[in-house]
């Protein structure tokens with residue numbers, strides 16, 4: 001027998017700031033299937049994960065929920081583990097990046113990198129919220145797009161969603177902090193940088209050593225061509241993370257300590273298990289295999305930064321990084337409005353996890369192509385493959401054996417049956433699993449299931465039992481059918497662990513291993529057959545969609561105190577400073593070169609004003625003309641690229657089609673003050 005491989009596998013760490021959804025589950029199910037396959041084949045395979053617990057978003061969410069980051073991440077960690085367990089994702093260890101092990105590893109790596117001359121310091125300018133007393137990540141600054149051909153309002157500080165241009169927050173016109181609503185200032189701060197370019201040669205060799213899918217290598221080549229940029233690995237206080245040793249108010253950026261969390265989780269496991277040795281897996285000369293399963297959005301981090309950081313700090317690099325594509329539902333991006341943004345929990349409330357495990361397996365390959373969950377196809381595929389083909393084999397044979405033979409299998413197989421062929425496919429199917437060609441593996445397995453059903457169709461045991469003297473034949477045929485079923489369950493065990501367990505009880509055997517296909521079950525008593533899977537009713541998938549929509553509505557009408565907590569209380573005097581007036585919209589025209597803006601002429605009771613409003617996505621000009629609305633009349637006029645804006649229309653809503661202007665009740669007249 002060949003030596004057992006030592007394999008360490010990770011999935012990307014879920015960020016402890018929101019619940020898992022079916023998009024996340026692609027990766028965890030893909031990884032879990034691969035790991036279960038390795039274990040089934042007798043390899044020494046360890047699967048670790050953790051919740052990714054640091055960073056500004058977690059700090060702010062905790063603040064908003066009036067709790068501590070520690071409490072938030074503990075709660076999210078519990079929720080993750082509950083969801084994973086019910087989806088039958090079986091980690092050897094699930095931990096958190098906010099751990100003593102992780103801190104120690106990160107500090108040690110940072111020290112080695114510094115000594116090796118791989119860390120530099122320089123002063124950068126960054127948006128700063130004076131009101132909140134903190135530096136703002138790009139996504140926390142919003143304003144008008146600086147592209148003179150665009151000018152879209154309400155865009156993030158790093159890129160414009162309307163025209164796609166990228167810039168820095170300081171370039172925005174009228175930038176505001178999304179935290180306080182105040183205008184950010186620019187402040188200087190010293191940051192620490194990882195000098196990625198020091199590793200350019202090492203990385204080029206590493207990337208081209210067959211560790212990555214060709215499409216990923218192409219992507220990386222583009223990045224090499226542009227040149228490897230230094231990576232900013234520090235953040236200023238306030239921040240939730242690990243402080244940089246020897247510095248004041250400086251923290252490691254969450255992205256530095258997150259992948260180290262893979263190692264920390266493994267170390268945490270090693271402390272509990274005497275048979276595992278951390279160094280054996282992470283020393284530069286390690287013979288163990290290390291694989292990271294990730295989404296295609298974090299290739300840069302895992303294929304450039306991470307191997308360079310590992311190499312620079314004296315550890316081995318990953319054997320391979322396996323990236324997958326995103327999930328679409330019914331052919332489109334997951335959408336809250338369409339009810340296709342489905343949380344892991346919502347799915348579990350309605351359907352068995354193995355249906356999704358099977359469907360994802362049937363769609364997954366080794367490339368970074370997106371995979372689609374078409375809900376109709378999902379139901380019909382599960383019904384026809386799992387219920388109609390696989391389980392059907394067992395249910396067709398079991399009855400004859402329990403009725404006529406007290407559940408006893410024959411002493412030999414039908415030599416004319418396809419058992420040999422089933423066993424002969426084993427290495428081909430194993431290779432598909434190994435190469436993450438799960439869709440191919442499922443096709444191979446279902447072709448065998450068809451073969452088994454055809455065998456039973458041909459032999460017609462239900463006809464044979466009608467005539468006396470055929471008993472032995474019937475027993476042998478059904479024994480052959482059940483042994484074919486048993487081989488299929490071995491092949492499907494990585495995908496369907498719970499169903500296989502039920503099948504093991506039915507067959508009255510110990511847990512099946514891959515090797516068991518070579519020794520058929522003969523002269524062996526089986527248990528009474530119970531249905532192993534039931535059909536999906538389209539009403540069930542419809543209920544999932546409906547529940548996902550309700551989820552959204554519940555959120556929208558959520559606790560108002562929570563939603564308004566972002567803004568400070570003000571005095572009546574503060575409010576009195578705002579001059580709100582009823583105004584009639586008299587003329588509306590589109591603005592040349594601006595996708596979102598309308599130019600409005602409003603009448604404030606004798607006085608006409610020109611106002612620009614970013615409401616074009618929700619209103620046609622003719623809809624607005626003649627309407628009464630409310631205008632902030634004493635807003636300082638703003639010079640925009642298209643002209644002067646002398647006020648502001650009041651409107652509500654998240655944007656897009658959902659913008660609603662404020663309209664006063666009947667009888668209000670232009671010029672009236674709103675108090």
Ligand SMILES: [Zn+2]
Nearest residue numbers: 145150160163
């Ligand atoms: Zn733009």
